[in-house]
C-alpha cells in the first residue's frame with residue numbers, strides 16, 4: 001500500500017515535498033513510507049533527499065503535566081477569586097504539586113504570596129526555555145524525505161530477478177524483468193569446513209623447520225611410559241623429587257611395565273649404584289620395581305632415550321631426531337600451566353660434537369622461528385652436562401624471554417646404551433604452548449587448550465607465519 005501510494009503519486013506529480021505530510025494525509029505510518037522510499041531509492045525508482053526538522057517532544061513528566069496540568073496551573077486553578085490559605089491550598093494539591101506550583105507561579109509572577117493569602121495574576125506567554133530547563137520538553141530531530149522520480153521510475157515496481165534463464169529468454173519475459181545489480185562487495189558464504197587449532201598450526205610449522213634442517217621425527221605415540229625409559233635410562237636417580245607422585249602421574253592399571261631390555265637394565269643399575277665411565281654414580285640401592293612403574297611421560301626425552309638406545313644396537317651412523325608431542329606433569333595448574341602440554345625436542349647424535357655445535361644448531365633453529373638474538377645461561381639437568389637455559393630478546397616485550405633448555409647428554413646415559421666413546425649427543429627442548437600463546441596473543445592457556453576453549457578462536461584465528469624456515 002505504501003509503495004503504491006508513493007509510485008502512484010509520482011505518476012502525476014513531480015515531487016513528494018514532505019514524506020511526513022504525505023504519510024499523515026493518507027493515514028499511513030511515516031516509518032512505513034520511509035522504508036519504501038529507501039528501498040525504491042536503492043533501485044533508482046526514485047531520487048530521495050533527506051529532510052530534517054527540529055521539534056520538541058514531551059518527557060514523561062511533561063506528559064503527566066499535559067494530562068493533569070502543570071503544578072503551577074493546578075495551583076492557579078485551585079485558588080478561588082477571594083484567595084486561599086497556604087494550609088488549605090497545600091492540603092488540596094498535595095505537598096509536591098504545592099511546592100513546585102508555588103515556586104513556578106511565583107517565578108512567573110502569576111501569584112502574590114501574602115503571608116497568609118495567595119491571590120492570582122494574569123498568565124504570561126508560554127516559555128519554551130523555562131519548560132526545557134525544567135526537563136518537561138526535549139528537542140527531537142524529525143527525519144523525512146522529499147522524493148522525485150528516479151532514472152528507473154516506473155508506476156509499478158518490476159519483479160527483481162537474479163538470473164537470466166532459458167524460460168525467461170524464450171518467453172521474452174526478460175525484457176520486462178528488473179535484474180538485481182551484482183553486489184561485488186558481498187562476502188562469500190562462510191565455509192563450514194574444519195579448522196586447524198592454533199597449536200596444530202604452530203606444531204606443523206615447527207615440524208617443517210626441523211624437516212628443513214634434516215631432522216627425522218621420532219615416534220611419540222605412547223603417552224604411557226615406564227619410569228625406566230622416562231627417568232632411569234636418563235641417569236635420573238630414583239630418589240629425585242621429580243619422580244615423586246606430586247610431580248608425576250603414575251598409572252594404577254597397568255601399574256608396571258611388561259618388558260625391558262634386561263642386559264641394558266643391568267648396565268643402568270650398575271651406573272646408578274657404582275658409576276662407571278669415570279662417573280662415581282649415585283651410590284644408592286637401585287630398585288627394579290621403581291624402574292618398572294608405569295607413568296604418563298613427563299618429557300619427550302623418554303622417547304629420545306629409546307631412539308638413542310635403538311641407534312646403539314647397530315653399527316653407528318649419525319642421526320638428527322625431533323619430537324613434538326604431549327607430556328604430563330602433576331603440577332599446580334594456573335593461567336599459564338596445565339597438567340598436560342606439549343614438548344618440542346631436538347637432538348643431534350654424532351662423533352666429536354661439543355658445546356659449540358649445540359650453540360650453532362640452536363642459532364640455526366631459533367633463527368627460523370624469528371629469534372636471532374640469543375644468550376645462554378649455565379643450568380642443571382639430571383641427564384645433561386653441561387646444560388644451558390636459552391634466552392631470546394623479544395623486540396615486542398623489549399626484554400629477554402626464556403625460550404628453552406639444552407645440553408649434552410651425560411656419558412652415564414649414553415655409554416650404558418652402547419654408543420661408542422667418541423659419540424656425543426647435543427639436545428634441546430621448548431614448549432609448544434608458550435610460542436603459540438605469544439604469537440596468537442593469548443594470555444590464558446585455557447583459552448588455547450582444554451575443555452573451555454572458545455571454538456570461535458579455532459575458526460577465527462589469524463594465519464600465523466613463523467620466521468624463516
Ligand code: FB9
Nearest residue numbers: 343384402403404405406407427428429430431434435438
Ligand atoms: O618454551 C619455553 N619458552 C618459550 C619458547 C618459545 C617462545 O617463543 C616466543 C615467540 C617468542 C617463547 C617462550 N620454555 C620451555 C621456557 C619457559 O617457558 C619455561 O618456564 C617453561 N618450560 C617448559 C617446562 O616444561 C616442563 C618450557 C618447557 C620446556 C622446558 C625444557 C625443555 C622442554 C620444554 C627441555 C629440554 C631438554 C633439555 C636438554 C636436553 C633435552 C631436552
